[in-house]
Amino acid sequence: MTEPTIRGADPATVRDALADAESLPGTTGFAGELDGQLVRDVLGRVPLYVETDPDLDPDAESQTAAWAFEPSALEDPTLFPAGAAAPVGESLPEPESHWTLPDLTPETDHAAAIDALERAVRTASEAVNQDDRDIAVAFSGGVDSALVAELLDAPLYVVGFPDSHDVEAARTAADAMGRNLTVVDLEPADLERAVPEVARAIGRTNAMDVQIALPLYLVGERVAADGFDALAVGQGADELFGGYEKVVHLDHRVDAETVRGAVREGIRSLPDQLPRDVLTIEATGLEPVAPLLHDAVVEAALRLPDDLLADEDERKRGFRRVAARYLPAEVANRDKKAVQYGSLVARELDRLARQAGYKRRMDDHVTKYVASLLEDGETTAE
Structure with a gap:
């Protein structure tokens, strides 16, 4: 059994929630690895990412991480679905496949x-x-x-x-x-x-x-x-x-x-x-x-x-x-x-984008400006 790596709640609470399929077990959210399974609470309050195409071959020379709490730790990160639980390395489950958002009767008083x-x-x-x-x-x-x-x-x-x-x-x-x-x-x-x-x-x-x-x-x-x-x-x-x-x-x-x-x-x-x-x-x-x-x-x-x-x-x-x-x-x-x-x-970022030559007539000009700043930063770091 692997050591639990859970954020947001203690392992015992998450185990109980898994066993009982309790969607709202009194936490502020949780995610991570528990007993060989990846879990993420029904509202996805703790981020959890998996490698889109993980290399889980133990003989591979450069094995990639299967999951992480930050997308930057993975080569091609994908959000693990909220409300789901699945063994590490298996295909992604559907959202709310283990925990579902409760459909509660409204209080009339x-x-x-x-x-x-x-x-x-x-x-x-x-x-x-x-x-x-x-x-x-x-x-x-x-x-x-x-x-x-x-x-x-x-x-x-x-x-x-x-x-x-x-x-x-x-x-x-x-x-x-x-x-x-x-x-x-x-x-x-x-x-x-x-x-x-x-x-x-x-x-x-x-x-x-x-x-x-x-x-x-x-x-x-x-x-x-x-x-x-x-x-x-x-x-x-x-x-x-x-x-x-x-x-x-x-x-x-x-x-x-x-x-x-x-x-x-x-x-x-x-x-x-x-x-x-x-x-x-x-x-x-x-x-x-x-x-x-x-x-x-x-x-x-x-x-x-x-x-x-x-x-x-x-x-x-x-x-x-x-x-x-x-x-x-x-x-x-x-x-x-x-x-x-x-x-x-938003106003000032739009202004900066236009000053940098990314005019509003361009499709999604601010996103293009953001990408350019990111590329400039990576070039500088190199």
């Missing part, structure tokens, strides 16, 4: 549903506070990161260009909460330097992923330089609680016919998104902390009825009701911009 969600959020924050880590919060001034900051009582850091929405929103939210705030002001040179580092860390060069990862990376650098061990984020709230416009309008971006169905689709997008964020934070030397992705919170979210998720008047209604018990109303009810837009990173 709104007060009971909100109370249950509050208990779950407190369970998640208490689990974080049990660990002996110095934690800071990536703070945008929105309700997600504000609730995380309040429950963890951790220092607040915001990143963005000086005239950005996020910096102003974070300042006003911190003032309303009576909290100090560290502002990480950006300039274009920060993006030029960080782009190849981020692209290598996440194993992706597409513009959207890099734009989302850059603010996390740049705020993480400052947090790490200030001596912290971990960076807490509000990731998962939009997917779990109905934070996107598409779940209200049920437009062409969703297949579902109900808000709850559209939210489930969003939750199932997390296994592809979360590795980007986790790898970005880890690349700064920090441990990622995402309390809102704790199993207890996921289970409570899956029990919310449509009208505690989102409608034309309000998104993340149930979550905001919980947040209002801890935050000033102006913060609990505040809408936010996606981080790449709120920080102005």
Whole structure:
């Protein structure tokens, strides 16, 4: 039997979850090798990669690694499917072939549903506070990161260009909460330097992923330089609680016919998104902390009825009701911009791409610019 190499949970918990096919066993996710099997939790909260075409011949002169937690450790990495378990070296199983996202009956008593969600959020924050880590919060001034900051009582850091929405929103939210705030002001040179580092860390060069990862990376650098061990984020709230416009309008971006169905689709997008964020934070030397992705919170979210998720008047209604018990109303009810837009990173990266000759008339011009910076960095290293 091989020595277990598991991240995110202890081996005994994962063994029990395997034996019982328990999808939400009270963790914040897990992945790795256990008793000769590769495993990854149902939401894919811990990245796990396998070699697309592994050389497992023991007599081979240069045997490649079969799996890794980082894509950079493999020659041709592929994400191991979330919710799956399979012997090391075998063909990839289907997503959710061992653990499936539970289809829970919605709680019709709104007060009971909100109370249950509050208990779950407190369970998640208490689990974080049990660990002996110095934690800071990536703070945008929105309700997600504000609730995380309040429950963890951790220092607040915001990143963005000086005239950005996020910096102003974070300042006003911190003032309303009576909290100090560290502002990480950006300039274009920060993006030029960080782009190849981020692209290598996440194993992706597409513009959207890099734009989302850059603010996390740049705020993480400052947090790490200030001596912290971990960076807490509000990731998962939009997917779990109905934070996107598409779940209200049920437009062409969703297949579902109900808000709850559209939210489930969003939750199932997390296994592809979360590795980007986790790898970005880890690349700064920090441990990622995402309390809102704790199993207890996921289970409570899956029990919310449509009208505690989102409608034309309000998104993340149930979550905001919980947040209002801890935050000033102006913060609990505040809408936010996606981080790449709120920080102005997307705007400035587009500007840099055009200045470098990658014009908007070119297909995917920012992605081409990112790839060029990555190539330049590799050439310099050689």
